[in-house]
Amino acid sequence: MFASLSDRLTATFKNLRGKGRLSESDVNSTIRDIRLALLDADVALPVVKRFTSSVRERALGAEVSQALNPAQQVVKIVQEELVAILGGQTRTIRFAKQPPTVIMLAGLQGSGKTTFAGKLGKWLKDQGHTPLLVAADLQRPNAVTQLEVVGERAGIPVFAPERGNMGGHDAVLGSGEGTRSFGDPVAVSQMGIEQARAKQYDVVIVDTAGRLAVDANLMQQASDIRTAISPDEVLFVLDAMIGQAAVETAQAFHEGVAFTGVVLSKLDGDARGGAALSVAELTGEPIMFASTGEKVTDVEVFHPDRMASRILDM
Amino acid sequence: LSRGKLDEETWEEVEDTLISSDLGVEATMELVESLRTRVKVDGATDEATVRGWLREDLLALVQPDMDRRITSTRVGDRPAVILVVGVNGTGKTTTVGKLARVLVAEDREVLLGAADTFRAAAADQLETWGARVGVPTVRSEKDGADPAAVAFDAVKAGIEEEVDVVIIDTAGRLHNKVGLMDELGKVKRVIEKQSEIDEVLLVLDATTGQNGLQQAKVFSEAVDVTGIVLTKLDGTAKGGIVVAVQRQLGVPVKLVGLGEGPDDLAPFDPEAFVDAIVM
Ligand SMILES: Nc1nc2c(ncn2[C@@H]2O[C@H](COP(=O)(O)OP(=O)(O)OP(=O)(O)O)[C@@H](O)[C@H]2O)c(=O)[nH]1
Ligand SMILES: Nc1nc2c(ncn2[C@@H]2O[C@H](COP(=O)(O)OP(=O)(O)OP(=O)(O)O)[C@@H](O)[C@H]2O)c(=O)[nH]1
Ligand SMILES: [K+]
Ligand SMILES: [Mg+2]
Ligand SMILES: [Mg+2]
Numbered sequence: 001m002f003a004s005l006s007d008r009l010t011a012t013f014k015n016l017r018g019k020g021r022l023s024e025s026d027v028n029s030t031i032r033d034i035r036l037a038l039l040d041a042d043v044a045l046p047v048v049k050r051f052t053s054s055v056r057e058r059a060l061g062a063e064v065s066q067a068l069n070p071a072q073q074v075v076k077i078v079q080e081e082l083v084a085i086l087g088g089q090t091r092t093i094r095f096a097k098q099p100p101t102v103i104m105l106a107g108l109q110g111s112g113k114t115t116f117a118g119k120l121g122k123w124l125k126d127q128g129h130t131p132l133l134v135a136a137d138l139q140r141p142n143a144v145t146q147l148e149v150v151g152e153r154a155g156i157p158v159f160a161p162e163r164g165n166m167g168g169h170d171a172v173l174g175s176g177e178g179t180r181s182f183g184d185p186v187a188v189s190q191m192g193i194e195q196a197r198a199k200q201y202d203v204v205i206v207d208t209a210g211r212l213a214v215d216a217n218l219m220q221q222a223s224d225i226r227t228a229i230s231p232d233e234v235l236f237v238l239d240a241m242i243g244q245a246a247v248e249t250a251q252a253f254h255e256g257v258a259f260t261g262v263v264l265s266k267l268d269g270d271a272r273g274g275a276a277l278s279v280a281e282l283t284g285e286p287i288m289f290a291s292t293g294e295k296v297t298d299v300e301v302f303h304p305d306r307m308a309s310r311i312l313d314m
Numbered sequence: 315l316s317r318g319k320l321d322e323e324t325w326e327e328v329e330d331t332l333i334s335s336d337l338g339v340e341a342t343m344e345l346v347e348s349l350r351t352r353v354k355v356d357g358a359t360d361e362a363t364v365r366g367w368l369r370e371d372l373l374a375l376v377q378p379d380m381d382r383r384i385t386s387t388r389v390g391d392r393p394a395v396i397l398v399v400g401v402n403g404t405g406k407t408t409t410v411g412k413l414a415r416v417l418v419a420e421d422r423e424v425l426l427g428a429a430d431t432f433r434a435a436a437a438d439q440l441e442t443w444g445a446r447v448g449v450p451t452v453r454s455e456k457d458g459a460d461p462a463a464v465a466f467d468a469v470k471a472g473i474e475e476e477v478d479v480v481i482i483d484t485a486g487r488l489h490n491k492v493g494l495m496d497e498l499g500k501v502k503r504v505i506e507k508q509s510e511i512d513e514v515l516l517v518l519d520a521t522t523g524q525n526g527l528q529q530a531k532v533f534s535e536a537v538d539v540t541g542i543v544l545t546k547l548d549g550t551a552k553g554g555i556v557v558a559v560q561r562q563l564g565v566p567v568k569l570v571g572l573g574e575g576p577d578d579l580a581p582f583d584p585e586a587f588v589d590a591i592v593m
Contacts, residue, residue, distance in 0.1 A: 039339050042524055109405075114434075115434075141442040141446075145438050146439070149434035212548065212549040213549060239521070241522050243522055243523020243526075244333065245336075245549065247334075249521070249549075266402060268488060268491075269401070269525065270489075270525065271524075271525035274523070294433070
């Protein structure tokens with residue numbers, strides 16, 4: 001629909017040559033282009049506003065260098081600002097001094113938590129760790145079975161003392177109450193940690209049910225799980241295709257489970273992934289992993305610079 | 315739109331409201347431009363009037379008169395066949411379960427086909443849904459079976475057992491994966507060896523941003539989508555991207571998902587959709 005940002009900026013500045021400062025009106029039309037590009041990439045609106053105002057400030061103050069034309073100059077500023085937000089504090093898993101290291105996964109329904117549990121398990125195993133997956137989603141139909149299959153594919157043991165929602169045993173319920181209450185996920189999580197201690201697994205990865213930002217009951221349940229197991233990391237798994245809902249979602253999970261890191265999933269798609277910028281800027285938590293497919297090996301450490309280019313198609 | 319006066323800040327609020335609903339820049343600019351023109355021409359200054367106009371314009375964009383019915387009774391001497399498709403994790407399997415529930419409540423005989431043979435425990439998940447709503451599921455016992463073959467078997471069983479509707483669940487796939495989209499095309503063609511397909515429902519997650527339009531385009535090219543199901547509308551997401559989808563592809567939103575329970579499926583209501591954005 002739109003030309004790439006670089007192309008548009010080049011067009012904006014085609015009449016401007018040589019040395020000097022960018023004029024206010026040049027910068028304003030540029031900011032408009034940047035704003036559109038960011039919104040088109042699904043960057044959250046409040047983040048777009050903050051971002052464009054800091055780019056405007058820098059662009060107005062910038063000396064136009066001889067090596068770069070004005071368009072390149074602004075693109076460079078934008079790129080630098082993006083990377084600063086996305087990669088402000090890049091890091092990977094923080095391990096506990098006393099094993100087991102406890103990692104809890106949380107996020108919206110269908111974001112990719114269970115799949116990522118297998119990937120993270122495999123990634124850790126390949127580095128010499130001995131992870132255990134814990135099936136604490138007792139809500140989604142056959143989530144426990146799914147985690148068991150994922151564990152098998154990844155070659156990681158799964159602790160699943162409850163079967164959760166399966167076999168249609170609530171077929172008689174006519175109330176449409178959803179798929180809650182098929183056992184106690186808090187107790188399962190706690191038992192998982194005990195199991196890891198007893199059997200000497202050095203990392204525990206707890207898979208939890210998907211939940212909406214506005215679902216106070218389920219958010220409380222996630223918070224209760226967190227309190228019960230005091231995780232070393234709480235990873236928020238976010239679908240890279242998400243749009244403006246990223247704002248409330250990131251904020252609600254940040255408040256509800258105090259996540260310590262972000263996993264961006266389905267990056268093998270063609271979404272521009274503005275959500276990455278949104279969640280990093282709104283919560284200040286680092287994006288740690290990129291999930292890039294359905295196989296257990298489809299996981300990478302997050303690269304801020306690649307993501308910056310992707311968001312703005314540069 | 316909270317204050318009485320129509321200053322620049324108010325216009326920015328209007329724009330923000332629309333953008334925040336994932337309507338996209340293009341539709342937002344269009345709506346705001348036409349609203350500004352109308353305010354200039356008609357000279358309205360009170361907020362209620364302008365809000366009413368915005369509601370009108372947005373409703374017109376949503377095209378309330380589109381045909382949103384779903385074919386779900388026998389067609390001649392064969393069952394209706396519904397194919398459910400979409401990217402990963404949008405709510406396809408859940409929608410199949412909920413739709414079966416609606417049809418069972420209308421005394422329809424329903425059969426499910428588990429043509430997701432790829433994702434871990436996908437067939438189990440569908441079978442659980444089938445059991446919850448009292449409907450049998452045709453599946454393969456082994457992982458990685460040919461999805462087209464399972465879909466074929468399900469439709470075959472539906473024809474033999476003279477059911478009213480067969481609903482086929484498929485694996486989630488990202489639209490930019492050519493091989494997986496080809497596979498989906500094959501599922502459709504193989505079903506069509508025995509029966510026409512009456513509905514191809516594309517399941518879109520309401521939290522999806524601008525990528526939703528690309529999803530709809532590519533799925534439509536591959537399998538000729540006849541309707542959209544907009545899921546997860548029980549959250550804060552408004553699902554504004556479907557406006558662009560309907561407009562560019564002419565494919566109506568037919569159903570909405572409002573939760574994880576068996577009764578959380580409803581017909582798409584254009585007025586309620588617009589009110590959730592504007593009001
Ligand atoms: N293409 C692609 N698909 C993914 C990725 N991560 C997960 N998926 C798929 O997305 C769908 C949902 O993944 P799950 O792992 O079940 O998501 P979840 O967050 O556990 O879902 P709930 O437990 O229902 O909330 C499945 O079809 C996965 O195969 C990814 O990085 N790329
Ligand atoms: N809140 C809410 N959750 C939903 C809705 N529809 C589905 N879900 C949840 O979203 C998650 C994914 O749903 P599925 O039906 O497994 O999605 P899918 O498209 O079949 O996923 P794949 O087959 O893995 O691509 C599950 O946790 C569902 O319970 C809805 O309308 N509202
Ligand atoms: K999703
Ligand atoms: Mg899960
Ligand atoms: Mg499914």
